[in-house]
Amino acid sequence: MTTDSSNASGDLTIRVYYEDTDTGGVVYYANYLKFFERGRTEWLRALGVDQHTLAVQEQMMFVVRHAEIAYRQAAHLDDQIRIHTDVTDIRASTLVFSQQAWRGTELLSTATVQVCVVHAVSFKPIRLSTSLRDLLNKALH
Template identity: 60%
Template sequence: MSIETPLSFSRLDIRVYYEDTDAGGVMYYANYLKFFERGRTEWLRRLGVDQSTMAEQEKRIFVVKNVEIQYRKPARLDDLIAIHSTITRVGPASVNFRQSALRDTELLCESGIQVCCVDAQSFRPAAFSNQLRTLLEKAKK
C-alpha cells in the first residue's frame, strides 16, 4: 500500500486478491466499501488522528451514516486499484467524503459517504473536538 502526501487529497493503492473476488474473478461489489473505509482510515492516520485513542480518551467514534455508490466497471483479480478520497463538507459532528476507485485512469466506482462522530456509549451524535474540526477543515478541498 502507498499513500500520497497532500492533505486535501488522499490516495491508497490496493491490490485485488483472490479473496476479494467472486467465482468469475470479478471483485465482489461490497469490497469497494471496505477499500473506501481503508482509504479514509489511512488518511485520518496520516493526519494524526488515531481512532483507537479517540475512542478511549474522548469516548468518540466514527460511524457511517449514509452511502451513495455508483458502480461503473468491474475490478478484477490482480488489478491494482487506487482509492482516491477528498472531504467535501465538514459539519459540527459529521464529515462528507467523495471517494473513487480507479484502475490506472479508468473509473471503476465512486461514492459519497457521510461519516458521523458519535458518543461511544450512547451512539448519539457528538461534536468534533475543536482540534479535530480544524484538522478536517484544513484537509477539506
Template identity: 50%
Template sequence: MPTTVRPEAPASTFRWPVRVYYEDTDAGGIVYYANFLRFFERCRTEWLRALGLGQRELAADRGLQFVVAQLSVDYLRPARLDDLLAIDARVAELARTYLVFEQRALRGDELLAQATVKVACVDTRRNAPARLPADLVSRLQPTAAA
C-alpha cells in the same frame, strides 16, 4: 507497496493504494461489490491515521467513533484479481457532527466506482451524536475548502 498510484490526486485528496487479492473477488473473478466499501473505509481510516488521529485512540481516549450514516455508490467498471487500485477520499462537507466524503476507486486513470459517504461522529458513552474533534476539523478544514 507504493504510496501513490497514477494519476496524481489533488492536494485536497488523500490517496491509498489497494491491491486486489483473490479473497476480494467473486465467482466471476471480479471484485465483489461490497469490497469496494471496505476499500473506501480503509482509505478514510488511513487518512485519519496520517493526520495523527487513529480510530482506536479516538475511541479509547475520547469515547468517540465514526459511523456511516448515509452511503451512495455508483459501480461503473469491474476491478479484477491483481489490479492495483487507487482509492481516493476528499472531504466534500464538514459539519458540526458529521463529514461527507467523496470517494473514488481508480485503476490508472479509469474510474471504477465512486461514492458519497456521510460519516457521523458518535459519543460512545451516550450513544449520541457528538461534535467533531476540533483538532480533526482544523486538519481537514483546508482540504474541505479546496
C-alpha cells in the same frame, strides 16, 4: 485485500486478492465499501488521527450514516487499485467524503459517504472537538 501504500494526498493503493472477488474473478460489489472504508481510515491517519486513540482518549468514534455508490467498471483479481479520498463537507457532527476507485486512469467506482461522530460508549451523536474540526478544515477540498 491488503494495503500497499498510502500518503497524505488522500490516495491508498491496494491489490485485489482472490478473497475480494466472486467466482468470475471480478471484485464483489460490496467489497468496494471495504476499500472505501480503508481509504477513509488511511486518509485520517495521514492527518495524524488514529481512530482507536480517538475512541479511547476522547470517547469519539466515526460511524457511517449514509453511503451512495456508483459502479462504472469492474476490477479483477490481481488489479492494483488506487482509492482517492477527499472530505467535501464538515458539519457539527458529520463529515462527507467523496471517494473514487481507479485502475490506472480508468474510473471504476465512486462513492459519497456521510460519517457521523458519536460518543464511543453511548453511540449518541456528538459535536466534533474544536481541535479535530480545525485539523479537518485544513484538508477540506
